[in-house]
Amino acid sequence: MSAAPDHKPTFARLxxxxxxxxxxxxxxxxxxxxxxxxAIGAPTSWLTLTVSGLAMGMMxxxxxxxxxxxxxxMDIINFGHGAFISLGAFMGISVLFWLSGWxxxxxxxxxxxxxxLAILAAMLxxxxxxxxxxxxxxxxVYGSHLKQILITVGALIVLEELIHVIxxxxxxxxxxxxxxxxxxxxxGAALEKYRILAVVVGLAxxxxxxxxxxxxxxxxxxxxxxxxxxxxxxxxxxxxxxFIGVFIAGSALAGLGGVMWALYxxxxxxxxxxxxxxxxxxxxxxGGLGSVEGAxxxxxxxxxxxxxVAFLEPKIALVSNIGLMTAILLWxxxxxxxxxxxx
Numbered sequence: 001m002s003a004a005p006d007h008k009p010t011f012a013r014l015x016x017x018x019x020x021x022x023x024x025x026x027x028x029x030x031x032x033x034x035x036x037x038x039a040i041g042a043p044t045s046w047l048t049l050t051v052s053g054l055a056m057g058m059m060x061x062x063x064x065x066x067x068x069x070x071x072x073x074m075d076i077i078n079f080g081h082g083a084f085i086s087l088g089a090f091m092g093i094s095v096l097f098w099l100s101g102w103x104x105x106x107x108x109x110x111x112x113x114x115x116x117l118a119i120l121a122a123m124l125x126x127x128x129x130x131x132x133x134x135x136x137x138x139x140x141v142y143g144s145h146l147k148q149i150l151i152t153v154g155a156l157i158v159l160e161e162l163i164h165v166i167x168x169x170x171x172x173x174x175x176x177x178x179x180x181x182x183x184x185x186x187x188g189a190a191l192e193k194y195r196i197l198a199v200v201v202g203l204a205x206x207x208x209x210x211x212x213x214x215x216x217x218x219x220x221x222x223x224x225x226x227x228x229x230x231x232x233x234x235x236x237x238x239x240x241x242x243f244i245g246v247f248i249a250g251s252a253l254a255g256l257g258g259v260m261w262a263l264y265x266x267x268x269x270x271x272x273x274x275x276x277x278x279x280x281x282x283x284x285x286x287g288g289l290g291s292v293e294g295a296x297x298x299x300x301x302x303x304x305x306x307x308x309v310a311f312l313e314p315k316i317a318l319v320s321n322i323g324l325m326t327a328i329l330l331w332x333x334x335x336x337x338x339x340x341x342x343x
Contacts, residue, residue, distance in 0.1 A: 025294070025297050025336040025337055026297065028297065028301060028336075029297060029300050029301065029304070032301060032304050032305065032308075033050055033304065036049065036050065036304065036308040039308065039312060040308065040311065040312065043187070043188070043189075044187070044188045044189040044190075045189075045311065047186070047187060047189035047191070048189045048190060048191060049307045049308060049311055050304065050307075051189075051191050051192075051195055051196065051199065052192070052195055052303075052307050053300075053303040053304035053305075053306065053307035053308065054195075054199050054202075054300060054303060054304065055192075055194075055195035055196070055198035055199050055202075055264070055303070056198075056264075056302075056303035056306065056307065057202070057299040057300035057301070057302060057303025057304060058198050058199050058201065058202020058203065058205075058206075058299070058300070058303070059198055059202065059257055059260045059261050059264060060257075060276075060279055060280065060283055060299040060302060060303060061202055061205070061206065061283070061295055061296050061299035061300070062201075062202055062205050062253055062256055062257035062260060063081075063085055063253070063254050063257035063258070063261070063276060063280055064280045064283040064284055064287075064295045064298075064299055065205070065206075065209060065250070065253055065292055065295050065296075066081070066249065066250025066251060066252070066253040066254050067081045067250060067254070067280060067281075067284055068283075068284045068287065068289065068290060068291060068292060068294070068295045069222070069246050069249075069250050069290070069292065070246060070247055070250045071284065071289050071290060072289055072290020072291070073222060073225050073229075073242070073243065073246050073290070074138075074142075074243050074246065074247065075142075075143070075145075076138055076142070076148055076247075077145050077148045077149055077152070078138065078148070078152050079149060079152040079153045079156055079277065080133065080137065080152040080153075080155040080156045080159065081152075081250075081251070081254055081273075081277065081280070082156055082273030082274040082275075082276060082277040082280075083155065083156045083159035083160060083163075083273055083274075084126045084129070084130065084251045084254035084255055084258070084273065085254045085255070085257060085258040085261070085272065085273030085276055086159075086160065086163055086258060086268070086269075086270050086271070086272050086273035086274070087122075087125060087126055087129060087159065087163065087255065087258070087273075088122035088123070088125070088126045088254060088255025088256065088257070088258030088259055089122070089255075089258035089259055089261065089262040089268045089272060089273070090163055090166075090167050090172075090258075090268060090270075091118075091121050091122045091125045091126075091255070091259075092118035092119060092121060092122035092255070092258065092259030092262065093118070093172060093174055093259070093262055093268060094121075094167075095114075095117055095118040095121045095122075096114055096115070096118045096174070096177075099114045099117060099118075102114040103115075103177050104177070104178065105177075105178070106178050106179065107179070108179040111177030111178065111179045111180060112179075114177060115177065115180075115259075115263070118259055119255075119256050119259050119260075122255040122256060122258060122259045123252040123253075123255045123256050124252075125255065126251045126252050126254060126255030126258075127248045127249075127251060127252040127255070129159075129251070130247055130248045130250075130251030130252070131244065131247075131248055133155065133247075133251070134243075134244055134247045134248075137151055137152065137155045138151075138152070138247070156274060160270045160271060160274065161270075163270040164270055167270075169270070171267055171268070171269050172267065172268050172269075173266065173267050174262065174263070174266055174267070174268070175266065176194055176263050176266065179193075180193050180194045180197060180263075181193065181194070184196070194263060194264065195264075198260060198264065201260065205253070205256075206292075206296050209292050210292070210293075213292065218242070218245075221237055221239070221242055222242060222246060225239050225242060254273070258272075258273060261276065279302055279321065282298070282302060282321050282322070282324075282325050283295055283298040283299045283302055284298070285298075285325060285329070285335060286298040286301070286302075286324065286325050286328045286329065286335055286336060287299075287335055287336055287337060288332075288334060288335030288336055288337040288338035289334075289335060289338060290338070291335065291336075291337040291338060293337050294335055294336050294337035294338070297336060297337070298335075298336065301324060302321050302324065305320050305321060305324055306320060306321060
């Protein structure tokens with residue numbers, strides 16, 4: 001009896017040029033760090049700015065990752081995403097005020113517990129609000145980008161006004177928990193404890209998202225839905241439920257990012273999320289719409305560049321990321337790691 005033919009799928013090997021093309025975006029981060037070292041000159045200042053830039057980039061990534069998934073899977077341009085950042089920040093800080101005994105204690109376990117409960121409350125609130133937001137605001141405008149922009153901008157304004165009604169219109173200043181204040185000295189450079197924590201949290205979120213998207217069934221459905229939603233539905237999966245789940249998860253991540261950013265800036269306003277949307281959209285665009293990896297790389301580039309330029313030439317710091325976006329889009333018009341949809 002002859003052996004059964006081997007039906008295992010075969011994959012064409014990528015050419016060296018294709019491999020280098022895919023690896024190039026990952027090399028931009030170390031390249032920018034090296035350029036920053038030579039431009040700044042002082043190793044201690046460079047190390048401090050690099051950790052600060054990575055921390056800022058990680059927090060931007062947390063806020064941007066949900067938006068890029070929502071756009072990639074649902075084809076939704078959601079300007080209301082900024083309101084979830086603000087809402088999460090206000091909810092999280094309210095919990096920290098309620099747990100002031102834990103938040104102000106000179107105890108690392110109590111401080112971390114207070115921050116974690118604040119983050120969980122922020123994610124729960126933004127997730128619940130996102131469920132209603134999708135049903136009432138987003139669902140009627142599927143398929144029309146112009147209507148999505150108009151209605152989500154309007155919803156952003158309404159949610160900001162609701163924040164004013166509930167928490168007031170004044171800025172709220174806050175202090176970080178005692179054990180997250182101050183800095184540690186490494187190689188002669190002062191590294192803020194909270195920024196180190198932000199780097200760790202951002203990396204954990206990135207790794208968790210990659211594991212979920214690449215190692216779980218729901219992740220497979222999400223990635224397949226980004227690539228070809230019609231085929232996924234033809235296989236019998238209820239992609240609309242996946243849409244809602246991704247929207248809720250993305251908004252909850254915005255709430256998490258809002259708490260992290262509030263503790264980073266130590267001041268919150270109803271418009272803080274709206275202000276962050278410029279950087280978030282830059283990250284989503286240069287990373288490639290729908291790409292979590294692209295958003296991660298883009299966020300780190302934005303955070304590092306802004307910190308380096310602010311140190312070297314503060315007057316052009318605000319426009320440096322626009323220049324970065326322009327340069328990357330001239331190089332790769334679809335973004336660094338775009339997700340190509342097929343039907």
